[in-house]
Amino acid sequence: MAEEKTDAPVQEEPKAPSLPVATPDFLLFGKWDSTVVQVKDVGLTRYISLKSVLIPHTAGRHSHKRFHKSNVPIVERFVNKLLNAGRRKDKKTRTGRTAGKKTRTISVVKRVFEIINFRTGLNPIQVLVTAIENTAPSEETTRISYGGMAYPRSVDVAPQRRIDLALKYLAVGAVRSSHKNAKSFEECIVDELLLAYKGDSGSYGVSRKEERERVARSAR
Numbered sequence: 103m104a105e106e107k108t109d110a111p112v113q114e115e116p117k118a119p120s121l122p123v124a125t126p127d128f129l130l131f132g133k134w135d136s137t138v139v140q141v142k143d144v145g146l147t148r149y150i151s152l153k154s155v156l157i158p159h160t161a162g163r164h165s166h167k168r169f170h171k172s173n174v175p176i177v178e179r180f181v182n183k184l185l186n187a188g189r190r191k192d193k194k195t196r197t198g199r200t201a202g203k204k205t206r207t208i209s210v211v212k213r214v215f216e217i218i219n220f221r222t223g224l225n226p227i228q229v230l231v232t233a234i235e236n237t238a239p240s241e242e243t244t245r246i247s248y249g250g251m252a253y254p255r256s257v258d259v260a261p262q263r264r265i266d267l268a269l270k271y272l273a274v275g276a277v278r279s280s281h282k283n284a285k286s287f288e289e290c291i292v293d294e295l296l297l298a299y300k301g302d303s304g305s306y307g308v309s310r311k312e313e314r315e316r317v318a319r320s321a322r
Contacts, residue, residue: 127154128154128155128156129154129156130154130155130156130158130177130215130227131156131157131212131215132156133215133216133219134215134219134225134226134227135154135225136152136153136154136155136175136177136227137152137154138225138228139152139225139227139228139231140228140231141231141235142232142235143235143238145240145261145264146234146235146238146261146264146265148172148261149171149172149261149262149265150176150231150234150265151172151173151174151175151176152175152176152227152231153175155175155177155178157208158175158177158178158181158208158211159178159181159204159208160174160175160178169262171262171266172262176227176230176231176234176265177211177227177230179265179269180211180230180269180272180273181204181207181208181211182204183269183270183272183273184207184210184211184273184276184277184291185202185203185204185207187270187273187274187276187277210287210288210291211291213288214226214288214291214292214295215227217288217289217292218292218295218296221292221296222296229295229296229299230295232298232299233268233272233295233298233299233305233307234265234268234269234272234298235268236298236299236301236305236307236308236311237267237268237271237272237298237305237307237308237310237311238259238264238265238267238268238311239259239264239267239268239310239311239314239315239318240258240259240264240315241256241257241258241259241314241315241318241319242256242257242259242314242315242317242318243255243256243257243317243318243321244257254317254321255321256318256319256321256322257318267311267314268307268311271306271307271310271311272294272295272298272306272307274306275294275305275306275307275310276290276291276293276294276295276306277290278306279293279294279306294306294307
């Protein structure tokens, strides 16, 4: 005999309650979330601050603490490097179109991030962090005196210094490319960041990193 079919309703398994999505306190310039940015270089994770801020300007409130630079948002550190990335006036100071004009430089970085987001559709904070990772040298040389002679020796670079050098290379490369260039200053910064993001040797920062590491390898 054929089995009789029953039209009993199928009971669905209860769904787990959805957890609320945590939202950051502030979005950078009211547009970009810094808390979703990933740092792939494990050695730099502790020293790249991705705290959520609205405007990258902390007014030096961390300067009295030890290793205070690690608490400054990475975007603000890039802004600070752009302030003194012009031509050398003497051994200690630099001059340039953005020297001492932090509010103006913050507006420049905001336009730079808008251009990057328009061109690539990526989070510009992620582009900056990846560019720093690709331009941070992991090895350099120092001079050791032995028997009245000085010899170059290869040494590892501290994580904080790696970030400082990377920011310096990105800022100086953007400023140098803007000299006698038909492009605007913002477009020169965008080009430098995107080339460094891709790891292209056409970037000033990537080329300086490769040169520094090549010299260090020969001094091992």
